[in-house]
Amino acid sequence: MKSVRLLLNTTDSVKSFVNLISSYDYDADIRSGRYVVDAKSILGIFSLDLNRPVVLEVYDDNCDELLSKLSPYMQK
Numbered sequence: 001m002k003s004v005r006l007l008l009n010t011t012d013s014v015k016s017f018v019n020l021i022s023s024y025d026y027d028a029d030i031r032s033g034r035y036v037v038d039a040k041s042i043l044g045i046f047s048l049d050l051n052r053p054v055v056l057e058v059y060d061d062n063c064d065e066l067l068s069k070l071s072p073y074m075q076k
Helices: 011-022 042-046 065-067
Strands: 003-008 028-034 035-038 056-057
Touching: 011 042, 011 065, 035 042
Parallel strands: none
Antiparallel strands: 003 056, 028 035, 028 056
């Protein structure tokens, strides 16, 4: 499993993030505090507090291509 912090604070960023991650077969979740939602669920993501960074957890260690495409959303 790989985890990265993302900042998805606009409607357009959530939409493009979901479109990108849905094109991969990896199972992935987004965690915000104690809440966990499916990373491919746009409604689930909008139910989270998006003013703060969230944590993306990808359940595959061979997801480097996906992570490189997600670099515009990554929080350092």
